[in-house]
Amino acid sequence: MARQLDYPTIREIFTRFQAAEPEPQGELEHVNAFTLVVAVALSAQATDKGVNKATRGLFAVADTPQKMLDLGLDALTDHVKSIGLYRQKAKNVMKLSQILVDDYGGEVPNSRAALQSLPGVGRKTANVVLNMWWAHPAQAVDTHIFRVGNRTGIAPGKDVDQVERRIEDHVPADFQRHAHHWLILHGRYTCVARKPKCAACLIRDLCGFEDKTL
Structure with missing residues (x-):
């Protein structure tokens, strides 16, 4: 040190x-705040390149929390199976999608505390989203x-x-x-x-x- x-x-x-x-610019591909949250959550212990490869097809069919819920866990799991720890990550994405629909009207909150309350979203993920989407320092x-x-x-x-x-x-x-x-x-x-x-x-x-x- x-x-x-x-x-x-x-x-x-x-x-x-x-x-x-x-x-x-960050290297994780996304189209809105929701897909950014999902991409960053999926990137834990994985490369951005690997995540991008998996999420291109996923985000083409599920770029909102409701669309993700409609897609279902099995189809989501199939999209992200090339990513490490994909089963748990897929479950977390489904859970956070449900919370966003139920508690936030399908929108991603722009507070660190609210973001960190979502399954699979820690402080690092929350900070990435705040920085990249809302330009917070x-x-x-x-x-x-x-x-x-x-x-x-x-x-x-x-x-x-x-x-x-x-x-x-x-x-x-x-x-x-x-x-x-x-x-x-x-x-x-x-x-x-x-x-x-x-x-x-x-x-x-x-x-x-x-x-x-x-």
């Missing part, structure tokens, strides 16, 4: 991220962001909650909206787990990682 970087260094890091990718810390936060010194922390708080506390406000996407993309494609691509890294001179690769 690198030590916490200072404010000017973090501002310069995100200035570079922004210059390289002004409007970073919410920080969804996954394994990539946890690694980048600790390795670089942008947001070191012993657990995901601490890393989330340190991103909120140390990343300048004008970068909060896209911080989670810049960090996840950096971790996914450059600051990878086993052999980080330090030679190609646009923040290598600012990063606190001591064991940089050549």
